[in-house]
Amino acid sequence: MSTLATLVVAALVANGPSLLVSPADLAASFDDPALVVLHVANHDAEFAEGHVPGARFVRYSSIADNGDALGSELPTVETLVTLFESLGVSDASRVIVYGSPIAATRLFFTLDYLGHATVQVLNGGLAGWRAEGRPVETGTTQSGASASPPGTRPRALAAVQLTPHVKADRRAMADFIETHLDEPVQMTLVDARPEDEFTGRTMGGAHAPGHIPGARQLVWSSLVDQSGRFLPDQELRRKLEAAGAKPAVPLVTYCMVGMRASVVYFVARHLGYDARMYDGSMVDWSRRMLPVRTGK
Numbered sequence: 112m113s114t115l116a117t118l119v120v121a122a123l124v125a126n127g128p129s130l131l132v133s134p135a136d137l138a139a140s141f142d143d144p145a146l147v148v149l150h151v152a153n154h155d156a157e158f159a160e161g162h163v164p165g166a167r168f169v170r171y172s173s174i175a176d177n178g179d180a181l182g183s184e185l186p187t188v189e190t191l192v193t194l195f196e197s198l199g200v201s202d203a204s205r206v207i208v209y210g211s212p213i214a215a216t217r218l219f220f221t222l223d224y225l226g227h228a229t230v231q232v233l234n235g236g237l238a239g240w241r242a243e244g245r246p247v248e249t250g251t252t253q254s255g256a257s258a259s260p261p262g263t264r265p266r267a268l269a270a271v272q273l274t275p276h277v278k279a280d281r282r283a284m285a286d287f288i289e290t291h292l293d294e295p296v297q298m299t300l301v302d303a304r305p306e307d308e309f310t311g312r313t314m315g316g317a318h319a320p321g322h323i324p325g326a327r328q329l330v331w332s333s334l335v336d337q338s339g340r341f342l343p344d345q346e347l348r349r350k351l352e353a354a355g356a357k358p359a360v361p362l363v364t365y366c367m368v369g370m371r372a373s374v375v376y377f378v379a380r381h382l383g384y385d386a387r388m389y390d391g392s393m394v395d396w397s398r399r400m401l402p403v404r405t406g407k
Contacts, residue, residue, distance in 0.1 A: 130219070130381040131234045131341060134243045137163070137207055147200050150237070151210035151218045161247040163209065163233075163240055167198045168251075171214050174221045175370070183217075183368040184390050185282065188275050191225060200227070201271035209233035209240075212335050213370050216377035220388055223380065226276030232377065235340040242338070283363045283387040285399055292325055292402075299355045303331040303366040303375045304393075311405035318367065318397035321405035329354040331366070331374035347378050356384055365389035365396075 132140075140146050141164075148166040150158055151174070158168040173194055175183040185191070200206055200222075206229060208218045215232050222230040233240065241247060291298035302322045307313040309328045311320030322328075329350060335341055342350075356362050362384045364375040369390045379386035389395075397403070 130231050130377070132207055132231045133234055134240045134245055137233055137240070138245060140205070140207075141165070143205060145203050145205045147198065147204045147206045148233075149198060149200075149206060149208045149218060151208060151214045153214075155251055159249060159251045161237065161241075161249055163237065164246055164248045166209075166248075169194075169198065169208075169218060171210075171217070174218055183370050185221065185224060188225065188277055191221060192273050192275055195222070195225075196271055196273050199269070199271055200273055202228075202274050204271075205229045205231075207231050207233055209236045211236065212339050212341075212374050213331070216373040217370060219377050219380075220281070220373045224278055224281045225273075226278050227273075235338060238338055239340055280361075281387055283361075283365075283389045285389070285391070285396060285401065287387075288323065288363060288389060288396075289401060292323075297360065299357060299360055299362045300326040301329050301354050301356075301362060301364045301372075301375055302326040303329060303364055303372045305330050305332075308367070310407060311403075318393040319403045321403040323365065323393075323396060324402055324404050326365075327354045329364075329375055331371040334374055334378050341378070341381075344382065348382050351379060351382060351384065356382075358383075359385065361385045361387055363387045363389055365392040367393050 137148070148163050149169050150162045150166040151169040151171055152158055153171050155168065162168070174186065174191070176186040206222060206227065208215050208230065209232065210218065215236060219230055219232055235242070288298070288300065300323060302309050309322050311322070333350060334347060341347065356379065362379045364372040364379065364386070365388070366372040369388060369392045372388050372392060376386045376388040
């Protein structure tokens with residue numbers, strides 16, 4: 112990418128709030144009555160073992176429907192609105208989510224798809240919060256919709272209203288990708304899977320081996336360090352540029368079922384790109400018997 116194009120992307124990011132927040136930023140926000148902190152994980156026990164004070168638990172399966180065995184597609188808008196309202200997420204909420212990089216970014220994608228105005232990811236998750244010696248609550252009781260300062264009485268959960276403003280183009284579908292396969296200037300297609308899956312050496316059976324023609328590889332785990340913290344923005348931008356990301360060109364990311372791809376989606380959104388995610392990913396693509404390629 113040219114220096115000018117890089118500056119354009121940087122300017123887009125600078126003009127809006129960062130989608131990443133630090134533990135210090137979160138701690139400084141506890142007095143904000145609009146704050147809602149969501150802890151996303153697979154099991155209640157993970158929440159019970161420790162969570163940010165005042166956080167509310169979101170089971171991963173509640174945001175990733177596997178009713179048709181794809182494993183990780185968005186539930187209906189009505190289902191999602193009911194879920195988030197039960198967690199205290201309203202139109203006016205400032206939502207901060209955390210969990211593993213995959214779980215947290217998938218939750219971000221879900222709220223982003225619903226069109227919620229203010230959603231951010233806690234950089235480093237609970238491990239990063241703990242590493243700074245910040246207080247942690249234990250147990251399964253969900254104390255309120257908003258985070259409560261340590262040592263204070265939890266705020267009661269009140270009925271709220273969440274109005275969906277669905278951004279359908281955040282969710283790329285097979286027909287969009289197929290239409291643009293021969294038009295690379297109109298789409299950047301990024302595969303978030305590791306080498307063996309991308310080339311087709313492994314993962315046969317669940318889907319056709321290989322990758323969607325024209326896809327570039329950007330392994331999701333290369334965007335975070337060993338602690339789960341996202342790399343500095345300059346490094347993230349360099350990795351996306353190497354994968355073909357361009358300003359004003361839709362960047363569509365996919366994986367096997369739309370889990371790992373959410374990490375690339377989030378980073379692209381964080382850096383100001385027109386990011387989209389193929390929800391059904393390779394499983395859906397294969398079921399439609401669309402073309403795939405093996406090797407590099």
